[in-house]
Amino acid sequence: MIDVLRRYRPVLANRRYLLLLLSSVVSEAGDWAARLALTWLMYLLTDSVMAAAAVLVVSVLPAAAFGPWLTSATARWDHRTAAISCDLTRAGLFAVVAVHPSPLTALGAAAVAGMISVAFESHRSAWLPHVTGLDELGTAVSLSHALSDATVIIGYAVGGILLGLLGVSGVLWVNVVTFALSAAVLVAVGSARSVEDDDEAPTGIRAAVATLLADRVLLVLAALATLAVAAATGIEAIALPVLTRDAVPVSVTGIVLAAAAGLSLAATLALPGDWTHGRAARWVGLLIVAAFGGCGFGLLFGSPVLTSLAIIVTGLAYVALVPANVLLTVTFPAQLRASIFSVLGATLAVMQALSAVVAAAAVDRFGTTGLVGLCAVLTVLALILLTLRIRTPQGRTEQSA
Secondary structure (H helix, E strand, O other): OHHHHHHHHHHHOOHHHHHHHHHHHHHHHHHHHHHHHHHHHHHHHHOOHHHHHHHHHHHHHHHHHHHHHHHHHOOOOOHHHHHHHHHHHHHHHHHHHHHOOOHHHHHHHHHHHHHHHHHHHHHHHHHHHHHHOOOOHHHHHHHHHHHHHHHHHHHHHHHHHHHHHHHHHHHHHHHHHHHHHHHHHHHOOOOOOOOOOOOOOOOOHHHHHHHHHHOHHHHHHHHHHHHHHHHHHHHHHOHHHHHHHOOOOHHHHHHHHHHHHHHHHHHHHOOOOOOOHHHHHHHHHHHHHHHHHHHHHHHHOOOHHHHHHHHHHOHHHHHOHHHHHHHHHHHOOHHHHHHHHHHHHHHHHHHHHHHHHHHHHHHHHHHHHHHHHHHHHHHHHHHHHHHOOOOOOOOOOOOOO
């Protein structure tokens, strides 16, 4: 425990980094609470798992189609300006839903907010090396991911309670306030141009795709980690109706989802700070095997307790993105980062939507047993990755922040 604290001490002394973390915690916690509220609203109105999953689907499909374009269009913006603009716009969208909480306005706002979120996350990821420098980047990314898991815990746990106390509109107003507070905190972080004066101009989507395809090893790692996160998100999207069908109270479902984030948080804090391609491959493989091997077992021999544990263990899948994100950041130059993260974010969005639809259809048709096959496929892919001997390509050097 002392070694862990010693490793995180330098980034914890970085005021700008702490402000960036605070912004993330505030805005994301409200967002997760709002997602729980919208999911519950759709399920109550339709009594359909597919309708509940539609909240996730409409959040990610427009993001995949237009998110990278929006990031590219704002590539020359100061990262702080771009992030604050995204926060304030999303606050306005959810304010509209809070005033008129119909399914139509809810799904419409979720769609536009999802697109804006891709640009926000891309600018924030590209902003991070300017705040921490590359020496502490691995530790900073791990801690950021851990805090992101903590916001899910807060969002789901508190969201379930607020849903009972304030209703859907009340939870949405809480989300509006968190976006506004996040924007206020970002003002104090300090400006950071997307590239410095002596860097090349920001590149577009085609150049980002070509660069990713040229590094086959890193592409495989990023693709498998993205697939795992998408599958975990799909299971999470239908967790509420799956758990309630097993007689788990709706207020407890938030705690189950929060526990999954808690497990992800604990695993993230245990990650090493430095990454090579081989070490990243081993960690990605092990995390996916643990997440979906355990989930498949719990669903196959389901009971209220085992089904809850199956949902919880999928939280390990989210950790697989940490080593992939660190390698992506240190491998590619500054002018490529925002576009690369937007492409990967859009890809993740498409896969999340497909996973949510497949998971919902499987549960509607076959019950929870329909998810076991998905878990088995991912476990086999991860086991194959673990059998490969992957090394960092020779001549690879880290890029400057």
